[in-house]
Amino acid sequence: MPDVSCKIAVIGAGTAGLAAFRSARELTDDVLLIESGPLGTTCAREGCMPSKALIASAKVAATARGGESFGVKTSVKVDGPAVMKRVRRLRDHFVDGVIEGYRAIPEAQRLRGRAKFLAPGILDVGGRRVEAERIVIATGSEAVIPGDIAEATGGRFMTVGDIFELHGLPERLLILGSGVIGCEIADSMASLGVEVSCLSKGGDISFLSDPLVKSAAETILKGHFRLLPDAEFELLGWEGDVFSVKLAEGDGPQTEGFDAVLVATGRKPSLNDLNLEKAGLELDDQGTPQFDELTRLCRGSEDKPVFIAGDADAETMVLPRANWTGEAAGRNAANWPSVGKADAPPTMGICFTEPSMAQVGKRFSEVEDRDDLLIGCADFSDQGRAICEGRNEGILRIYGSAKDQKILGAEMIGPDAEHHAHILALMLRQEITISEAQEMPAYHPVTEEGLRTALRNLSD
Ligand SMILES: Cc1cc2nc3c(=O)[nH]c(=O)nc-3n(C[C@H](O)[C@H](O)[C@H](O)COP(=O)(O)OP(=O)(O)OC[C@H]3O[C@@H](n4cnc5c(N)ncnc54)[C@H](O)[C@@H]3O)c2cc1C
Numbered sequence: 001m002p003d004v005s006c007k008i009a010v011i012g013a014g015t016a017g018l019a020a021f022r023s024a025r026e027l028t029d030d031v032l033l034i035e036s037g038p039l040g041t042t043c044a045r046e047g048c049m050p051s052k053a054l055i056a057s058a059k060v061a062a063t064a065r066g067g068e069s070f071g072v073k074t075s076v077k078v079d080g081p082a083v084m085k086r087v088r089r090l091r092d093h094f095v096d097g098v099i100e101g102y103r104a105i106p107e108a109q110r111l112r113g114r115a116k117f118l119a120p121g122i123l124d125v126g127g128r129r130v131e132a133e134r135i136v137i138a139t140g141s142e143a144v145i146p147g148d149i150a151e152a153t154g155g156r157f158m159t160v161g162d163i164f165e166l167h168g169l170p171e172r173l174l175i176l177g178s179g180v181i182g183c184e185i186a187d188s189m190a191s192l193g194v195e196v197s198c199l200s201k202g203g204d205i206s207f208l209s210d211p212l213v214k215s216a217a218e219t220i221l222k223g224h225f226r227l228l229p230d231a232e233f234e235l236l237g238w239e240g241d242v243f244s245v246k247l248a249e250g251d252g253p254q255t256e257g258f259d260a261v262l263v264a265t266g267r268k269p270s271l272n273d274l275n276l277e278k279a280g281l282e283l284d285d286q287g288t289p290q291f292d293e294l295t296r297l298c299r300g301s302e303d304k305p306v307f308i309a310g311d312a313d314a315e316t317m318v319l320p321r322a323n324w325t326g327e328a329a330g331r332n333a334a335n336w337p338s339v340g341k342a343d344a345p346p347t348m349g350i351c352f353t354e355p356s357m358a359q360v361g362k363r364f365s366e367v368e369d370r371d372d373l374l375i376g377c378a379d380f381s382d383q384g385r386a387i388c389e390g391r392n393e394g395i396l397r398i399y400g401s402a403k404d405q406k407i408l409g410a411e412m413i414g415p416d417a418e419h420h421a422h423i424l425a426l427m428l429r430q431e432i433t434i435s436e437a438q439e440m441p442a443y444h445p446v447t448e449e450g451l452r453t454a455l456r457n458l459s460d
Helices: 015-025 041-046 048-070 080-103 147-153 180-191 211-222 319-335 384-388 417-430 434-438 448-456
Strands: 004-011 031-035 110-112 115-119 122-125 128-137 141-143 172-176 195-199 226-228 232-239 242-249 252-258 260-263 267-269 306-308 348-351 356-361 373-379 395-401 406-414
Touching: 004 015, 004 122, 004 319, 015 031, 015 041, 015 080, 015 128, 015 319, 031 128, 041 048, 041 080, 048 080, 048 180, 128 319, 147 232, 147 260, 172 180, 172 252, 180 195, 180 211, 180 348, 195 242, 211 226, 211 395, 211 406, 306 319, 348 417, 356 417, 373 448, 384 448, 395 417, 395 448, 406 417, 406 434, 406 448, 417 448, 434 448
Parallel strands: 004 031, 004 128, 031 110, 128 306, 172 195, 172 260, 195 226
Antiparallel strands: 115 122, 122 128, 141 267, 232 242, 242 252, 348 356, 356 406, 373 395, 395 406
16 A cells, blocks of 8 residues: 555755746645755756855946946945855745745655656655656756765765855855856856866856857956866865866966866756656666657656656756646646647746856758758947947847748847847747747837847848
């Protein structure tokens, strides 16, 4: 006899799991939400929200420091402990809100403990046996720590969640990795007066794939902190409170010391403890389930259906995607065997540096080989409103199809990039033609005029 049996078990009470739970519960009460970790979701506890709280303080510092060029004299002193206290206060506020929602779920529908598969449709949750007709995997993701970094640091490093636990700001911060998290933390810490070196291998800058946008981003960010996205370096290790790195830059190798090390070398799905080999699923050679993107059904699980949602599926790891994949997985689990294909929104990525970087729809790397490719570009260095505000840097590139007369996607760095990406996402969602998009209204003077310029010069 199982300890618990239910129609649907959702593993993980993060954004995707909560969305799956909610959408399944609209159709049946027989749903169990299983969670092992601290409650509150990655977004609120160590992701989107505390990082944006830190960035908000950084933005105030950068604006105040730049006041003189506007004829406004200020003297700026960053109070590190106060900045970090505010970050934690806001983080706790967001986490508490999520926990309140979780506690409102009837006790019979939630279970605390680590879930792992014993067989298809059967889980062990902290020693209790749970039998479920259908299961949703929404276990999120975790930081990747490369072996050489773990070894050189002897485990003495921070991942992004640890940053928000700091009670003051380090003087010299080494960030390994120039992806979205590396760039956001590097840019904000530098604005707060921390001496930041962000080193990476391979040349990536956030999610950008368009060489022109990437090159603009590299130039802009290099003006804020030391950024070496394809660096030659050797991690030497800690000596007392100083972590040393041998770095080839300029005149040759030099050794430098840092007070703190942040590892931001990417994230991987948290699937290791699930015993997926016992779940009867088709797995790839990384052990990730194969699934249908729109139904969220894992291949090989048709007898005992398993759905997957959020960061756990190893695709683009962002919150809006965790939400819609969670909703789709929960709804299809409840409706099984009748499954619907979810209406996937256009992909969007935003990296909240100042100025921000954004990507919407197809990336350049996905469209560059098309023989009907149209590209429209706007250069913000000469954009009226951006000049008035001293934010005139960056470029925006939009990709279109000459054959279909449709917008395909865009990449950008520049003033208000996060908002331009949203306008373009709406256009993609509405599937409007290029000529309809070119009629986009814009007030004056606004940075949206830059977006309209790029749309108007979409050509091959
Ligand atoms: C620093 C940072 C900044 C970010 N900024 C943004 C941003 O600005 N915008 C944006 O859109 N996205 C951002 N993201 C990404 C976003 O936070 C994630 O995509 C989203 O939170 C993923 O939600 P999830 O439900 O898949 O995972 P999670 O919220 O991590 O939920 C997974 C849950 O599963 C539980 N779990 C795992 N294994 C088991 C098990 N075996 N049994 C039981 N429970 C288990 C975990 O404890 C966890 O609670 C950021 C991420 C980070 C790290």
